[in-house]
Amino acid sequence: xxxxxxxxxxxxxxxxxxxxxxxxxxxxxxxxxxxxxxxxxxxxxxxxxxxxxxxxxxxxxxxxxxxxxxxxxxxxxxxxxxxxxxxxxxxxxxxxxxxxxxxxxxxxxxxxxxxxxxxxxxxxxxxxxxxxxxxxxxxxxxxxxxxxxxxxxxxxxxxxxxxxxxxxxxxxxxxxxxxxxxxxxxxxxxxxxxxxxxxxxxxxxxxxxxxxxxxxxxxxxxxxxxxxxxxxxxxxxxxxxxxxxxxxxxxxxxxxxxxxxxxxxxxxxxxxxxxxxxxxxxxxxxxxxxxxxxxxxxxxxxxxxxxxxxxxxxxxxxxxxxxxxxxxxxxxxxxxxxxxxxxxxxxxxxxxxxxxxxxxxxxxxxxxxxxxxxxxxxxxxxxxxxxxxxxxxxxxxxxxxxxxxxxxxxxxxxxxxxxxxxxxxxxxxxxxxxxxxxxxxxxxxxxxxxxxxxxxxxxxxxxxxxxxxxxxxxxxxxxxxxxxxxxxxxxxxxxxxxxxxxxxx
Amino acid sequence: xxxxxxxxxxxxxxxxxxxxxxxxxxxxxxxxxxxxxxxxxxxxxxxxxxxxxxxxxxxxxxxxxxxxxxxxxxxxxxxxxxxxxxxxxxxxxxxxxxxxxxxxxxxxxxxxxxxxxxxxxxxxxxxxxxxxxxxxxxxxxxxxxxxxxxxxxxxxxxxxxxxxxxxxxxxxxxxxxxx
Numbered sequence: 236x237x238x239x240x241x242x243x244x245x246x247x248x249x250x251x252x253x254x255x256x257x258x259x260x261x262x263x264x265x266x267x268x269x270x271x272x273x274x275x276x277x278x279x280x281x282x283x284x285x286x287x288x289x290x291x292x293x294x295x296x297x298x299x300x301x302x303x304x305x306x307x308x309x310x311x312x313x314x315x316x317x318x319x320x321x322x323x324x325x326x327x328x329x330x331x332x333x334x335x336x337x338x339x340x341x342x343x344x345x346x347x348x349x350x351x352x353x354x355x356x357x358x359x360x361x362x363x364x365x366x367x368x369x370x371x372x373x374x375x376x377x378x379x380x381x382x383x384x385x386x387x388x389x390x391x392x393x394x395x396x397x398x399x400x401x402x403x404x405x406x407x408x409x410x411x412x413x414x415x416x417x418x419x420x421x422x423x424x425x426x427x428x429x430x431x432x433x434x435x436x437x438x439x440x441x442x443x444x445x446x447x448x449x450x451x452x453x454x455x456x457x458x459x460x461x462x463x464x465x466x467x468x469x470x471x472x473x474x475x476x477x478x479x480x481x482x483x484x485x486x487x488x489x490x491x492x493x494x495x496x497x498x499x500x501x502x503x504x505x506x507x508x509x510x511x512x513x514x515x516x517x518x519x520x521x522x523x524x525x526x527x528x529x530x531x532x533x534x535x536x537x538x539x540x541x542x543x544x545x546x547x548x549x550x551x552x553x554x555x556x557x558x559x560x561x562x563x564x565x566x567x568x569x570x571x572x573x574x575x576x577x578x579x580x581x582x583x584x585x586x587x588x589x590x591x592x593x594x595x596x597x598x599x600x601x602x603x604x605x606x607x608x609x610x611x612x613x614x615x616x617x618x619x620x621x622x623x624x625x626x627x628x629x630x631x632x633x634x635x636x637x638x639x640x641x642x643x644x645x646x647x648x649x650x651x652x653x654x655x656x657x658x659x660x661x662x663x664x665x666x667x668x669x670x671x672x673x674x675x676x677x678x679x680x681x682x683x684x685x686x687x688x689x690x691x692x693x694x695x696x697x698x699x700x701x702x703x704x705x706x707x708x709x710x711x712x713x714x715x716x717x718x719x720x721x722x723x724x725x726x727x728x729x730x731x732x733x734x735x736x737x738x739x740x
Numbered sequence: 741x742x743x744x745x746x747x748x749x750x751x752x753x754x755x756x757x758x759x760x761x762x763x764x765x766x767x768x769x770x771x772x773x774x775x776x777x778x779x780x781x782x783x784x785x786x787x788x789x790x791x792x793x794x795x796x797x798x799x800x801x802x803x804x805x806x807x808x809x810x811x812x813x814x815x816x817x818x819x820x821x822x823x824x825x826x827x828x829x830x831x832x833x834x835x836x837x838x839x840x841x842x843x844x845x846x847x848x849x850x851x852x853x854x855x856x857x858x859x860x861x862x863x864x865x866x867x868x869x870x871x872x873x874x875x876x877x878x879x880x881x882x883x884x885x886x887x888x889x890x891x892x893x894x895x896x897x898x899x900x901x902x903x904x905x906x907x908x909x910x911x912x913x914x915x916x917x918x919x
Binding site for chain 1 (some may be wrong): 755756758759762766768773776780781782784787788790791793796797799800801803804806807808810811813827830831833834836838840841842844845846848849857860861864865868869870871877879880882883886890894895897898899903916
């Protein structure tokens with residue numbers, strides 16, 4: 236109880252509240268503009284938050300993370316262009332509703348489902364906290380190593396149809412984090428005699444290049460366009476009543492969001508697809524899916540909004556990020572010398588509770604903001620895409636250069652920007668590189684610290700949690716092989732290829 | 741075509757023009773890096789294999805080369821997609837904007853954050869095809885907002901421009917500190 240109050244006190248400061256407002260409202264706007272997305276915004280803001288208190292910086296970034304999906308639903312519903320990649324399925328049922336003259340219904344339903352998913356995720360996070368506090372200390376070096384290894388395997392396998400590309404990019408990420416001076420043996424690794432490589436390749440420089448600069452290059456090299464969304468009329472609270480009729484779909488979808496959000500490497504995308512498929516299979520009107528089904532819309536939005544809270548679970552409890560955005564947030568923790576993991580629950584539990592309250596508040600702020608400002612947002616999203624590209628390029632400079640005022644960093648980042656553009660245009664995933672860098676670093680450190688206690692390889696899995704994790708790894712691999720065999724045998728009809736244009740936003 | 745998707749089909753992804761060029765490029769880079777393993781990493785006598793500084797570069801590069809090899813095979817065995825070299829030209833075209841970014845970063849310590857940002861925003865907007873006064877003034881306004889937000893309010897770590905040294909006393913101090 237004392238910790239709960241201490242957590243609430245952390246938020247009762249003008250700078251924290253300001254950060255929460257700026258983050259959550261800024262996140263909605265960023266999410267609503269097709270072509271920006273939370274990853275770009277968080278990457279740019281990351282170095283700026285280093286000078287702030289950990290709770291201030293984290294609430295701002297958390298605000299962007301948790302609210303961008305609310306905003307992303309607006310263009311998905313109104314102009315069939317998802318504001319963020321994870322709103323892809325929202326456009327499937329949202330846009331047909333708009334075409335039928337039900338834009339208001341679709342938007343208000345998307346907000347309500349998002350709010351439901353968001354709050355559901357936070358409640359799960361709060362309820363799981365005592366369990367986490369109990370289990371997290373059981374995670375030693377071996378357990379964290381195996382959990383990170385599982386994360387790498389899952390992030391590769393989650394990219395179905397592109398496993399080789401995802402695999403090579405994840406391995407590239409692991410390689411990148413090895414470049415520089417080895418911290419234990421003080422030997423150079425892949426520096427080719429260049430002094431600037433001795434300090435290694437900075438994660439934030441890579442993140443800014445791959446997410447922000449690449450997006451600027453993508454927008455600047457493509458044709459200019461200006462999304463045109465029509466204003467919406469009607470009461471935005473109507474969606475809440477309709478959501479109540481589909482409680483089952485919303486709860487199951489949010490449940491998928493929580494479970495998949497917790498598992499490293501999977502995240503919003505998988506949660507959204509699984510809940511959409513579930514909703515369709517169990518619906519009384521499955522034929523309406525894709526043609527304006529409220530259930531489809533609810534499944535998609537409730538699932539993706541439940542993920543941010545759940546994604547905080549592996550990050551806070553084990554220090555293992557499940558996807559790119561939490562990987563970026565991890566660096567904020569490190570900069571402030573707050574190391575997420577088992578000790579966080581013992582030493583900084585007030586910070587953990589503070590973040591929970593921040594998550595609840597941000598959902599309320601965003602919901603209230605959206606009830607009154609949807610039409611304002613439809614005007615904001617009309618920014619021409621190339622102009623947006625110019626602005627992202629200018630903003631990226633602040634992110635890269637403010638790190639350590641290094642022109643070399645800017646050059647490396649620009650290089651990764653071009654690499655990111657190539658990946659985006661080929662529709663190849665960027666996330667495996669980032670997770671490879673972060674999880675690769677964790678694996679190297681944890682394996683080294685586990686070594687003195689390992690006499691034989693079997694010692695690696697002689698503890699209950701390590702054994703369970705090892706069994707999960709084997710099951711995941713076996714299931715994947717089984718699915719491949721089944722897929723090979725089954726007949727596959729031609730599908731809509733544009734659906735998979737998921738890495739360009 | 742049905743817009744309703746099964747889970748399986750939603751996960752599938754397809755090749756784009758230029759995929760094979762990327763696949764070969766990555767394979768060549770991976771093999772090159774792998775050949776440098778013994779030159780670019782050290783081996784510590786007496787240390788366990790898993791604790792060797794060479795261990796993780798070796799694991800990642802062997803994995804990367806293996807995946808890259810399969811990626812190339814996948815591309816070779818798939819149907820050829822037209823427009824490969826047009827796509828590569830787009831990649832090369834993006835180098836121009838990388839150049840703009842580096843030039844902007846190189847100029848800031850000399851010409852100051854505010855003047856450089858305004859100049860580059862207007863020039864880039866012009867380069868991107870905007871000619872109307874409204875668009876160019878929007879670029880100026882947005883640059884000022886960015887500078888005020890990051891340098892004046894958030895006080896991010898950016899160098900003061902040398903050009904500010906020539907300004908009169910009072911103004912110089914303000915520009916050096918806030919812009």
